Amino acid sequence: MVGISGLTVRRFQRIGLIAAVPILLTVVVLILWPATNIVIRYFRWDHFTSAFGDERIQRVLWISVTQATLSTALAVLIGVPLASLFAKHQFPGKRFASALVTVPFVLPSVVVAIAALSLSGGKRPLLTIVVAHAFFNVAVVVRIVRPSIASNTTFDNAATTLGAGALKRLMQIDVPLARHSIQNAAVVTFIFCFTSYGVVRIIGGLSTTTTEVEIYTRAIQLGDMSTAVALALVQTFFLAVVTLVFRPAAEAFRFKPSTTAIRQLRPLSVVGVWVACGLFLVPSAVIVLKSLRSRGNWTTAGWEQIDLGIVLRSLTFAATASTLSLLLAGLLMVATTHSGATSRLISAIASIPIAVSAIVLGVGIVATFNSGWLDIRGAMWLVPTMHAIVATPIAFRILRASLDTITSDHRAAAATLGASPLRTIMTVDLGAVRRSALYAGIVSGCVSLGEFGATSVLARDSSRTIPIEISRLLGKPGDLNQLHGYALATLLLLIISTAMFFTGRSDA
Amino acid sequence: MKRTITTFLICSGFFLFSCSSQETSAPTKVRLLAYDSFVVSEGIFDDFTAQTGYEVEVVTGGDAGELLAKASVTAGNPEADVMWGIDNTLLTRAIDADIFASYKSDQLDAIDQELLNLIPDAKVTPVDTGDVCLNIDRVWFDVNAVSPPTRLADLVKPEYSGLTVIPSAVTSSTGLAFLLASIAEFGDGWQDWWRQLLANEALIVDGWTRAYTVEFSGSSGAGNYPIVVSYGTSPPAEVLFADPPVDTPRTAVVADGCFRQVEFAGVLRGANNEDGAQALIDYLISAKFQADIPLNMFVYPVNNDVVLPKVFTDFAVKPERPLVISPSEIDTNRETWLGQWLALVG
Numbered sequence: 036m037v038g039i040s041g042l043t044v045r046r047f048q049r050i051g052l053i054a055a056v057p058i059l060l061t062v063v064v065l066i067l068w069p070a071t072n073i074v075i076r077y078f079r080w081d082h083f084t085s086a087f088g089d090e091r092i093q094r095v096l097w098i099s100v101t102q103a104t105l106s107t108a109l110a111v112l113i114g115v116p117l118a119s120l121f122a123k124h125q126f127p128g129k130r131f132a133s134a135l136v137t138v139p140f141v142l143p144s145v146v147v148a149i150a151a152l153s154l155s156g157g158k159r160p161l162l163t164i165v166v167a168h169a170f171f172n173v174a175v176v177v178r179i180v181r182p183s184i185a186s187n188t189t190f191d192n193a194a195t196t197l198g199a200g201a202l203k204r205l206m207q208i209d210v211p212l213a214r215h216s217i218q219n220a221a222v223v224t225f226i227f228c229f230t231s232y233g234v235v236r237i238i239g240g241l242s243t244t245t246t247e248v249e250i251y252t253r254a255i256q257l258g259d260m261s262t263a264v265a266l267a268l269v270q271t272f273f274l275a276v277v278t279l280v281f282r283p284a285a286e287a288f289r290f291k292p293s294t295t296a297i298r299q300l301r302p303l304s305v306v307g308v309w310v311a312c313g314l315f316l317v318p319s320a321v322i323v324l325k326s327l328r329s330r331g332n333w334t335t336a337g338w339e340q341i342d343l344g345i346v347l348r349s350l351t352f353a354a355t356a357s358t359l360s361l362l363l364a365g366l367l368m369v370a371t372t373h374s375g376a377t378s379r380l381i382s383a384i385a386s387i388p389i390a391v392s393a394i395v396l397g398v399g400i401v402a403t404f405n406s407g408w409l410d411i412r413g414a415m416w417l418v419p420t421m422h423a424i425v426a427t428p429i430a431f432r433i434l435r436a437s438l439d440t441i442t443s444d445h446r447a448a449a450a451t452l453g454a455s456p457l458r459t460i461m462t463v464d465l466g467a468v469r470r471s472a473l474y475a476g477i478v479s480g481c482v483s484l485g486e487f488g489a490t491s492v493l494a495r496d497s498s499r500t501i502p503i504e505i506s507r508l509l510g511k512p513g514d515l516n517q518l519h520g521y522a523l524a525t526l527l528l529l530i531i532s533t534a535m536f537f538t539g540r541s542d543a
Numbered sequence: 544m545k546r547t548i549t550t551f552l553i554c555s556g557f558f559l560f561s562c563s564s565q566e567t568s569a570p571t572k573v574r575l576l577a578y579d580s581f582v583v584s585e586g587i588f589d590d591f592t593a594q595t596g597y598e599v600e601v602v603t604g605g606d607a608g609e610l611l612a613k614a615s616v617t618a619g620n621p622e623a624d625v626m627w628g629i630d631n632t633l634l635t636r637a638i639d640a641d642i643f644a645s646y647k648s649d650q651l652d653a654i655d656q657e658l659l660n661l662i663p664d665a666k667v668t669p670v671d672t673g674d675v676c677l678n679i680d681r682v683w684f685d686v687n688a689v690s691p692p693t694r695l696a697d698l699v700k701p702e703y704s705g706l707t708v709i710p711s712a713v714t715s716s717t718g719l720a721f722l723l724a725s726i727a728e729f730g731d732g733w734q735d736w737w738r739q740l741l742a743n744e745a746l747i748v749d750g751w752t753r754a755y756t757v758e759f760s761g762s763s764g765a766g767n768y769p770i771v772v773s774y775g776t777s778p779p780a781e782v783l784f785a786d787p788p789v790d791t792p793r794t795a796v797v798a799d800g801c802f803r804q805v806e807f808a809g810v811l812r813g814a815n816n817e818d819g820a821q822a823l824i825d826y827l828i829s830a831k832f833q834a835d836i837p838l839n840m841f842v843y844p845v846n847n848d849v850v851l852p853k854v855f856t857d858f859a860v861k862p863e864r865p866l867v868i869s870p871s872e873i874d875t876n877r878e879t880w881l882g883q884w885l886a887l888v889g
Contacts, residue, residue, distance in 0.1 A: 236749045255608040329786045336786045402616035492605040509752050512777045513784025514763040
């Protein structure tokens with residue numbers, strides 16, 4: 036670290052370690068302990084070895100890797116140019132377009148899957164899964180990559196002056212400079228796609244199934260917890276290796292954020308962008324339509340059924356989860372401000388929650404905390420807290436990406452001016468992430484709104500949340516139940532796009 | 544910043560432990576654990592509270608299979624006092640996992656002996672029944688002038704080629720029930736029948752939601768398949784929840800070849816409030832509670848004193864002689880059957 040003495044570096048590290056304590060505590064207590072508990076209880080060596088001799092399981096593992104790789108590649112291929120576009124250009128309706136792209140990420144998977152099915156007609160399951168996953172995850176890529184590109188416009192302007200075209204600028208400037216952010220985004224996307232459950236189960240049917248679906252089938256349908264645990268172990272181990280190899284890295288080169296005004300897009304390109312972003316509207320439009328059309332007639336009956344209590348409850352859960360996960364992600368950032376083995380280890384541990392099989396975790400929590408003062412099953416705070424823990428690694432990567440816009444010069448300057456390490460972190464680092472924090476908070480809230488496997492099996496009082504209510508309604512015959520379910524899904528879509536739209540303003 | 548961290552630590556510590564204390568004095572509540580689709584009318588437990596002084600707290604957490612998986616790992620130390628929703632396909636596994644405490648209600652008179660015979664050692668009590676049956680889209684068969692199938696064996700005939708959609712036996716409880724129906728109907732020939740069924744272009748999907756609401760032509764999803772595996776009670780829902788309103792459902796039940804699902808409730812072993820749990824079992828099979836079941840959950844009550852709603856007597860089908868396989872036989876063979884089935888269709 037240029038310009039900062041060894042003593043100061045150590046003080047930075049000490050603050051980092053203190054900040055790491057609550058994160059490690061939550062991950063160890065609420066994730067590692069219950070998951071390990073289940074593993075110890077059900078792990079059988081012979082199930083472990085026989086599982087890998089099983090032809091079906093070999094195929095399942097192969098499909099998991101293939102679909103996650105293809106999905107990630109597609110999401111990056113679409114996401115990076117979009118990120119560059121949003122970072123460097125101004126055009127009419129930019130905020131709206133940017134919100135449009137980020138909405139799918141938080142839709143419940145059953146809704147995305149059915150929308151994708153309606154469009155694909157149920158043919159080519161693997162392709163449909165890959166497209167649906169990409170549709171989900173472009174948002175992650177855009178958000179994580181965009182800040183790094185935004186800070187690199189100086190080079191870009193020079194290249195334009197020298198006559199470089201858009202594609203050349205993208206490939207030779209944006210991609211190399213933002214490569215660490217792209218890698219971060221790709222890792223998160225890969226983990227999401229690899230562990231995906233709802234989308235794969237509904238679209239894939241029997242032939243195209245992945246590890247998480249197989250874990251669920253073994254554990255729940257067949258009552259074969261030992262094979263489920265063996266598969267879950269392999270999944271977590273594989274994802275841990277992926278995370279460690281491609282750990283969240285800081286950009287190697289940091290540039291002062293450009294003060295140059297961003298360019299206006301040519302009218303023809305505006306149309307192109309609009310068409311591209313409009314594609315993201317198609318699946319959403321399917322859902323809206325399904326909430327308003329029944330047997331060839333228009334109707335608002337589904338909307339009239341909506342119980343606002345459920346909506347408010349979901350929003351309260353989301354707000355709690357988002358506050359908590361921002362706190363954890365903030366602490367995580369402080370804990371990893373300085374590169375080094377410890378900070379890498381801390382960030383790897385914090386990523387564990389998204390790599391643990393949801394169903395194993397859910398059953399583990401119930402099995403672990405079941406007596407005396409430890410009996411937290413059914414506690415009101417458990418569901419939002421679990422959401423927060425799962426959202427933290429994502430929030431962290433979003434915050435981290437904007438931290439890359441800080442140059443070490445900034446910190447050195449602060450130190451020269453007599454700021455203590457704490458004050459430096461507070462003013463320089465936190466100052467830089469303020470805007471991303473809003474977005475990270477909203478994404479965490481949205482992760483909570485969308486629920487996920489582990490919490491859907493946690494007992495709660497009869498008060499339901501939006502995603503659980505949607506899947507309950509879509510699981511019943513009768514037009515009104517379907518209309519009601521899709522009306523709730525549309526409402527979720529509206530809530531999220533509004534939130535995204537307003538965070539978009541702060542980037543402008 | 545240091546203060547913030549300390550505050551956070553204290554808060555999170557408080558957060559962790561504040562909600563976890565459990566009442567140790569005489570319990571005033573009974574906790575009923577049920578699957579996510581459990582729905583009852585508001586205030587249905589008011590009478591129970593008035594009679595016994597216990598309040599009922601309904602908690603949900605997953606489907607029946609998930610409830611059983613969770614209960615198995617915490618046997619003797621349960622999440623609630625009473626569990627609702629284990630069916631005859633899961634019963635033996637639940638009893639082997641030793642999650643229930645025996646309790647024989649003294650109010651079983653109105654329940655068919657046939658249902659009570661399913662239960663060893665009075666571990667559980669039957670609470671509702673439903674039949675997994677083929678449903679057809681009447682309009683499609685009228686328009687195309689094809690006569691609808693009347694039994695399972697028809698599905699492999701050429702005139703029904705490419706018309707049937709079925710939920711997977713591996714990922715769906717409805718699908719499992721249908722597989723069991725085929726085994727009960729065709730005996731050793733079941734695998735051969737499935738081979739013919741697949742050759743006849745039947746579509747197998749992950750679960751009921753996709754089969755019925757997306758692929759079936761009779762539902763609002765308006766799919767391409769006029770024959771679907773669903774329930775004997777699905778047509779009443781197509782009338783009650785129709786939009787625009789209709790007098791008769793567009794769908795009908797094929798009464799032959801249905802598999803009977805029986806759902807049970809039981810006192811969980813190690814319940815906090817065992818007295819309350821037993822009282823609640825009595826209430827769950829009372830005529831008052833049982834009458835609330837049909838229109839909320841679209842299953843049949845087990846209490847024969849209950850008068851069924853008109854929409855049920857008009858449009859639902861409860862077959863006289865449904866296909867059955869005993870819970871223990873299901874449990875013994877489930878993995879083998881599912882493995883063989885997967886090898887056929889996967």
